[in-house]
Amino acid sequence: MSEKGKPGSPEPWRDKSSKPYIRIEHLVKKFGEFTAVNDVSLSIYKGELFSLLGGSGCGKTTLLRMLAGLEIPTSGKIFIDDVDMATVPPYERPTNMMFQSYALFPHMTVEKNIAFGLKQDGIARSLIAERVSDILDLVQMKPYAKRKPHQLSGGQRQRVALARALVKRPKLLLLDEPLGALDKRLREQTQFELMNIQEKLGITFVVVTHDQEEAMTLSTRIGVMNAGQIVQIGTPQEIYEFPGTRMVANFIGSVNIFAGRVIEDEPDYVLLHSDEANADLYISHGIACAPGAEVWVAVRPEKIVASRTAPAETRNQLKGIIKEVAYMGNLSVYLVKLETGKIVKVTMPNQVRSSENRLTWDDHVYLSWLSTSGVVLHS
Numbered sequence: 001m002s003e004k005g006k007p008g009s010p011e012p013w014r015d016k017s018s019k020p021y022i023r024i025e026h027l028v029k030k031f032g033e034f035t036a037v038n039d040v041s042l043s044i045y046k047g048e049l050f051s052l053l054g055g056s057g058c059g060k061t062t063l064l065r066m067l068a069g070l071e072i073p074t075s076g077k078i079f080i081d082d083v084d085m086a087t088v089p090p091y092e093r094p095t096n097m098m099f100q101s102y103a104l105f106p107h108m109t110v111e112k113n114i115a116f117g118l119k120q121d122g123i124a125r126s127l128i129a130e131r132v133s134d135i136l137d138l139v140q141m142k143p144y145a146k147r148k149p150h151q152l153s154g155g156q157r158q159r160v161a162l163a164r165a166l167v168k169r170p171k172l173l174l175l176d177e178p179l180g181a182l183d184k185r186l187r188e189q190t191q192f193e194l195m196n197i198q199e200k201l202g203i204t205f206v207v208v209t210h211d212q213e214e215a216m217t218l219s220t221r222i223g224v225m226n227a228g229q230i231v232q233i234g235t236p237q238e239i240y241e242f243p244g245t246r247m248v249a250n251f252i253g254s255v256n257i258f259a260g261r262v263i264e265d266e267p268d269y270v271l272l273h274s275d276e277a278n279a280d281l282y283i284s285h286g287i288a289c290a291p292g293a294e295v296w297v298a299v300r301p302e303k304i305v306a307s308r309t310a311p312a313e314t315r316n317q318l319k320g321i322i323k324e325v326a327y328m329g330n331l332s333v334y335l336v337k338l339e340t341g342k343i344v345k346v347t348m349p350n351q352v353r354s355s356e357n358r359l360t361w362d363d364h365v366y367l368s369w370l371s372t373s374g375v376v377l378h379s
């Protein structure tokens with residue numbers, strides 16, 4: 001099990017006394033009139049695998065390039081290990097960057113590609129051989145040491161690029177869509193390898209990705225970006241279970257969102273009415289909002305239960321008809337049309353093998369969820 005998954009594992013960002021390794025303060029990058037990165041402040045701690053996640057053009061790569069020193073900030077500051085990076089050129093930073101394109105030298109073998117940076121640094125030959133050999137072991141590319149990049153698969157090239165970035169033992173490794181060129185299966189496999197390597201070497205990783213599943217799998221924390229700004233920072237679980245806005249909820253996984261108005265708001269519960277669900281929705285915590293305020297309730301598809309018989313609890317209960325069913329093996333996805341016309345997505349595990357009694361097209365069903373399952377969003 002990974003360190004980050006262990007109960008009680010250190011989470012330095014929660015500890016007021018721990019010092020961040022990277023401090024980004026009010027960072028802005030403008031290209032002419034266009035603001036690509038807009039007032040980003042962020043702290044990243046040693047040993048983290050921090051993902052910058054967001055749609056195309058939201059400023060992730062620009063932020064990463066400023067960390068590497070490849071782009072000069074318009075304003076704001078970056079500190080790495082307490083050193084102001086304003087006047088530190090890229091080659092003097094404790095960083096190394098792995099690019100989207102991998103940028104391997106086509107005429108050099110795998111071994112030589114990896115050794116290149118060390119040679120340039122004037123490291124002794126015997127030491128280079130040792131370090132290249134170690135890193136080839138780590139990325140499981142020993143058998144391919146004598147091949148050239150065009151004799152490798154995409155996944156293997158990716159590992160060589162990773163090895164080349166790691167061999168210089170940077171304190172901070174910056175990765176731009178590191179797994180972008182791989183197919184789904186290989187990407188999943190490589191994600192775990194990347195996590196293992198990161199844990200073994202204790203390097204701090206900052207990873208740019210637009211793939212939310214990848215960010216969820218890899219990261220200690222995720223910074224979700226939109227239009228040049230960081231809109232939420234949290235552990236994968238926090239971002240998934242407690243998205244702060246509709247944009248984040250929608251971006252990270254599937255979600256049903258019900259617009260509603262506050263009826264009662266007390267410290268330990270909030271009661272809302274949703275016209276589009278034609279139902280009262282009840283959430284087991286207060287939100288400090290005035291009655292009548294417009295809010296949204298997000299409910300993940302896997303938190304909703306669909307059944308043919310009415311559940312005893314009448315709150316958070318909707319009625320509808322199954323319009324679509326997708327059998328996915330381990331689970332089934334249902335699209336349920338409410339009387340109001342709104343479509344609700346429900347996923348339920350397929351616990352029994354037989355298809356008898358399984359919900360199907362045109363079944364009239366009740367949908368329900370626990371009062372702890374909904375999340376109230378204010379924007």
Ligand code: ATP
Pocket residue numbers: 031034036054055056057058059060061062063210
């Ligand atoms: P993607 O996932 O598509 O790579 P991204 O979030 O990494 O997107 P950036 O590459 O950081 O996005 O770009 C952010 C915005 O800044 C984009 O709108 C891009 O067109 C613009 N931009 C980036 N570099 C430059 C540049 N050198 N000159 C002008 N505009 C730029």
